[in-house]
Amino acid sequence: MGIADFAINIGESHKQVVPITIFVAVLCFCLVIGHLLGESRWFNESITALLIGCLTGTVILLISKWKSSQLLRFDEELFFIYLLPPIIFNAGFQVKKKQFFHNFFTIMLFGVVGVFISSSIITAGSWLLFPKFGFTGLTARDYLGIGTIFSSTDTVCTLQVLHQEETPLLYSLVFGEGVVNDATSVVLFNAIQKIDVNRIDGWTAVHIFVDFLYLFSTSTALGVAAGLFTAYILKGLYFGRHSTVREIALTVLMAYLSYMLAELLGLSGILTVFFSGIFMSHYAWHNVTESSRITTRHVFATMSFIAETFIFLYVGMDALDIEKWKMSKLSVGNSIGVYGSVVLLVMLGRAAFVFPLSVLSNCMSRNATRSSSITFKHQIIIWWAGLMRGAVSIALAFKQFTHYGVSLDPVNATMVTTTIIVVLFSTIVFGFLTKPLVNYLLPHSDTSNIDREPSISKEDMKLPLLSFEESAETNLLRAKDGLSMLIDRPVCTIHSFWRRFDDAHMRPIFGGPLSNPSP
């Protein structure tokens, strides 16, 4: 009995056991290799996982005698139901709230307006360029979908190289844009699914935008409500009689529930779970025992880490699925043309918003200190950080172009393979170049000492959600200046109002230490 027969025999008697065992084993292998390569100048987590995924795919392909490289079909439900929520929740839970809300306006410019600009350019560009390479048959909805699919970025790679302490503004912008961008592209993608493509006119863009705003605001509201509700339960029920296990279980389950509830109601689970993460770390986290705090912080980081590694492994394996490649009817030259034009459009679409919006952001904060203006070098890094395409692109492409992971016709198969190639190319090639580029542009940063520990400083947790670096008194005085002030520096004024509101009304109900016990 050959190895192949043996593998098939086992496969039939334990349908689920074999793929899970191999996946878990490869994940462990990834962890160890990723740790060993952690010091390397060129590698990072994503690249390691992708390459190991490709390797595993090749081995499976050889064992199964060129039949299949897949252990499990790529299932976008698996991705959206199990893998994405922990990643996004962790982003919200670990985000440096002070920095995030300080740069809220700029982050929203990049994350929301940027996606609209980028996806318009990619949609228009692909509509113009694809037919030149003999690639036709896509519908208007497909082109709109392509715009969103290739506008979702993956900033994990760059974040591993940047240092929160050395360049706080840059780190905050890249991190914040990454999360908001994920949410925006998924919400925009869903908004596009709803429109009637037979009647595209001037109102269509307005419709999309209104749908988008509705989804954005309701999802955020649900996330905030879920976070506050959890904080309230933890404060009310467990006060004085703590049970670490229950506290952790409740936090995890409520976070997941908020995501699923949003999906069930047709909202954006990503936004909901992001904001529930922010509010849970701001309020609920203070109502639990010290052990629960340490545990939740690390559990969310670990779950997010495993989910990310899993996704890249998966994409690496899926890249070798020969059925998709066989089904695509384009010649090699034309295929390369399509891939190249998408990569170019991605770079162009991103440049078209990063540089203008950075200038706009600098103008808006002209009164602020010099440290909050975005230098040209920073603009280049922000542009570069968003060139990588990742799991969200793959998942959206599968949603648009396959039926439960199976491409039904050559056109759809070509789009799926194009997405995989663009993700592989951008992650590996752009990813390889990120460390050298950042070292060249920011020569002072010392990249040898990368510490990926989730670090929520005690101080950060104690500061109010929208705190500001200046003292509360200064803010208070400034707030009295009234309307002229509100126009001049709207964000700061909102900060000070929020800070007082948080101390006076929110923290007493939902938990958290008071920053000014007697104002």
Place this chain on the structure above:
Amino acid sequence: MGIADFAINIGESHKQVVPITIFVAVLCFCLVIGHLLGESRWFNESITALLIGCLTGTVILLISKWKSSQLLRFDEELFFIYLLPPIIFNAGFQVKKKQFFHNFFTIMLFGVVGVFISSSIITAGSWLLFPKFGFTGLTARDYLGIGTIFSSTDTVCTLQVLHQEETPLLYSLVFGEGVVNDATSVVLFNAIQKIDVNRIDGWTAVHIFVDFLYLFSTSTALGVAAGLFTAYILKGLYFGRHSTVREIALTVLMAYLSYMLAELLGLSGILTVFFSGIFMSHYAWHNVTESSRITTRHVFATMSFIAETFIFLYVGMDALDIEKWKMSKLSVGNSIGVYGSVVLLVMLGRAAFVFPLSVLSNCMSRNATRSSSITFKHQIIIWWAGLMRGAVSIALAFKQFTHYGVSLDPVNATMVTTTIIVVLFSTIVFGFLTKPLVNYLLPHSDTSNIDREPSISKEDMKLPLLSFEESAETNLLRAKDGLSMLIDRPVCTIHSFWRRFDDAHMRPIFGGPLSNPSP
């Protein structure tokens, strides 16, 4: 559009989202209610979850207009692949190793020999009694299966009432027997599946026993190997450059991998994961950062807690699946006769080994201090603690009598409903009576202050795996007495040998503090 139509409409557009959302919501509800009822004299986790499960089942039954009470079909793969591993691993990880190995001999008597006695009695009894209630059609393999299915106990309920500090011996015996019993019944069940029922003779029992011994020893060896390997990786790789997230991820994944590998190789995953838990907490746990230690301890407890609650909810919902009830052809009177005879056989089968084996254990340790002998009151509590039937029984019954959760004929359907009824009855009725009974028999224990925190004391972690209360010197002297000693008090002698071996060879390689730095 009525609620039912709405539910169906949603159900069709989001096949997986709806059941998961409802399940998570019900789980959260369970957590809160369970906490509120924690002080109660009558309720406990299992009963609360079962009753809420029944309630949810009823609501779903009403909404779906008597079509179905199930959100998901009970799938024994789900149970064995996802829910059981965390529960058993946590048992191994949190077990008081000192107590466990001190009472190893007695625990094995109850957990292994006891299951053999109990399942023989239940098999013989059901073979005699079932036809009297007009219930025929079961094969020899079915009867053997019934013996194992109803020999697997669920001691969670009793453990919540007992106090480790007040009655350490009793707690250790009940806890240890619970885990070993789970493993033994699953291993025995699998051994029975392999035998040729057409040729049952005197050798069959021998075959089963040899199969059982083989599975038991290889599974244990694999678990020990997995635990040591993890400890070695953590010690070798991460030394001096700790990464909490990776450490936690690796521990969780390696634990899971050991379980899946055992299942893949046809061994008993339960035993493997139990021993890998023991060895991980003994060695690997010492090689990680303080944050990782706190996190892993609570994560495993939380996962186990969620899995347990999930199972009881599930069983509660499944109890209302009307299709199974419709399919069973027995009259109400005969059905009650079958249920009653199973409950009686369970009580009889357990009594038949608890009391004789306790006496045997007391005789064996006649030289030991009075504290290690099992009093008659303790024997009653041990007997009672094992009367509850739980998730393992249900899962084994589904494996034996259904095809992917669907019963194909009236006989099998009757056996599935019988199992559900016995589990519900024993958990609810016997469970309700446990607290009063324990309070009556052990009047000094104060049950009002139940603390379910997983408590691994620092001291316990530092003690060697098979430490003994007496000093090492005494053991050393005694060890020299040689063979006569080995016969008289074999366990103590093995303890002292192991302790020296652990300090000299194991801990330097796999990690952990030395109890005698310079012996």
